[in-house]
Amino acid sequence: GAVVSQHPSWVIxxxxxxxxxxxxxxxxxATTMFWYRQFPKQSLMLxxxxxxxxxxxxxxxxxxxxxxxxxxxxxxSTLTVTSAHPEDSSFYICSARGFGGAGELFFGExxxxxxx
Amino acid sequence: GEDVEQSLFLSVREGDSSVINCTYTDSSSTYxxxxxxxxxxxxxxxxxxxxxxxxxxxxxxxxxxxKKDKHLSLRIADTQTGDSAIYFCAGPTGANNLFFGTGxxxxxxx
Numbered sequence: 001g002a003v004v005s006q007h008p009s010w011v012i013x014x015x016x017x018x019x020x021x022x023x024x025x026x027x028x029x030a031t032t033m034f035w036y037r038q039f040p041k042q043s044l045m046l047x048x049x050x051x052x053x054x055x056x057x058x059x060x061x062x063x064x065x066x067x068x069x070x071x072x073x074x075x076x077s078t079l080t081v082t083s084a085h086p087e088d089s090s091f092y093i094c095s096a097r098g099f100g101g102a103g104e105l106f107f108g109e110x111x112x113x114x115x116x
Numbered sequence: 117g118e119d120v121e122q123s124l125f126l127s128v129r130e131g132d133s134s135v136i137n138c139t140y141t142d143s144s145s146t147y148x149x150x151x152x153x154x155x156x157x158x159x160x161x162x163x164x165x166x167x168x169x170x171x172x173x174x175x176x177x178x179x180x181x182x183k184k185d186k187h188l189s190l191r192i193a194d195t196q197t198g199d200s201a202i203y204f205c206a207g208p209t210g211a212n213n214l215f216f217g218t219g220x221x222x223x224x225x226x
Contacts, residue, residue: 006158034213043204043216044159093158102147102166105214107158 002098006108023094029074030096050077120217138205145207
């Protein structure tokens with residue numbers, strides 16, 4: 001199956017700094033990737049849809065300037081949490097759509113961000 | 117929009133069968149999916165079923181789909197401790213994405 005990898009898996013940063021999370025499709029090209037946020041014991045909350053070569057589409061309530069998304073190539077999307085604060089601490093997950101006929105999404109391993 | 121509901125918790129003894137249930141609202145879903153999430157990890161696609169099927173079996177996993185009642189279930193035979201995880205059912209949205217249920221936390225008791 002398709003493999004999606006995220007990096008870093010864990011990151012701890014000081015309040016006010018910016019953190020970049022990478023999402024790579026390792027064995028396929030992904031024109032569209034999705035970024036989610038997951039709070040403890042909750043389901044995934046879609047933050048934005050990342051489109052290769054164009055601007056990301058953000059869900060309602062998600063701050064575009066806070067969560068910068070760049071999808072510069074068919075295998076890489078990045079999420080940058082700018083001027084991070086403790087309330088941004090969360091588990092961030094990306095996914096990409098495979099090229100099989102079932103429209104399934106393949107997920108990265110997730111990145112846990114802790115802002116001190 | 118799509119609404120997908122699941123029971124939050126399920127506990128079973130090792131070796132028993134587990135049945136995780138899901139109800140959905142969007143009858144136009146072409147595929148429905150089951151994902152597994154282990155602690156601190158991303159989601160792993162377990163299986164999916166096309167909407168014109170009633171059942172799909174894949175080794176220890178059996179998916180049943182009742183389109184009339186909009187009910188989807190995942191049965192895990194001979195449940196093992198390694199099956200302890202959160203299980204999400206999901207259906208497609210109009211935005212080329214998936215809408216996820218609340219997740220069912222399966223605990224397998226040795």
